[in-house]
Amino acid sequence: MPLPQPDDLTSLVLRTDFGDEGAWNAVRAALDAADDHPHATYVSDLRFAGVGVQDLVAEEAAADEVEQIVHLFLADAATMKDPGHPLLAVDLSDEPGRTFRVPARWFPDISANLCIANMDFAEFADAADGSGTFRGFDQR
Template identity: 35%
Template sequence: MTTKLPQSEDTLLIRTDFSDEAAWQALRVAVTTPAEDEADDDDDEDGFLAMLHIVDEPAYEGLTTQEIVALAPEDDDLLIVADQRAMTDPEMPLLAIHLRAPDDEDEDAEGEDERRGTTDELRVVARELWSLENNIAMANMDWEEFVEAAEDDGVFRGF
């Protein structure tokens, strides 16, 4: 039985594909390397970085979105998944899952999915994860702004 995901102040990045260790290491480097701020010439700044708690446990291999949501801490509203597509596509499009609280009419609903309300999914390339994670975590921007900025293939590649 798979255990609950860890509680963290940072956004969880859950690895669900264990087929290629080199791809995983490349993805980790991509999401933990600060993005350079092209508008800022101050070399003292490190750049933007997603605040992530990396979950690298084989127990979560192959989990579906619904299974991940069911295992997530109740207070989390954003989860990032490193699945097979993220590991095999050169752009490393991670799966971002936005968990929304149930609407008032859903309060009496039964089942695991209703506990969280609805979930929305969006792919985000690894080099732009910081933008989505920082702005959603700090409530600077709405989820819909990232969805609208995604390209026709459903992948957010930046503004």
């Protein structure tokens, strides 16, 4: 079954941790508050509970080309526990399986640039700090 398609000019935010409904609501609120425009298509489907990056890469590689998406963001256990709600950005196209963390405040900028192909996934991943988290291009 292919991954859900995000709405036009938004990125897929896929919930993989279902242990705390309040944390999921907080993640969504933080992402929505980061910008005036919607940048996320939220998917909370138990079939994705605990799914790993490589599972998603394999699922996407098996999908028809017209159904494939090139990136997504996971709301995993680390996202739910951290007060900054850093999503796990996942490349599904150029370097399948490459990841970096994205605090909620940076999500709109990254999502917008990836959705319009203004920048590549690697540009953000390469700018991540030593912990693997993107904190802006001047914060490394």
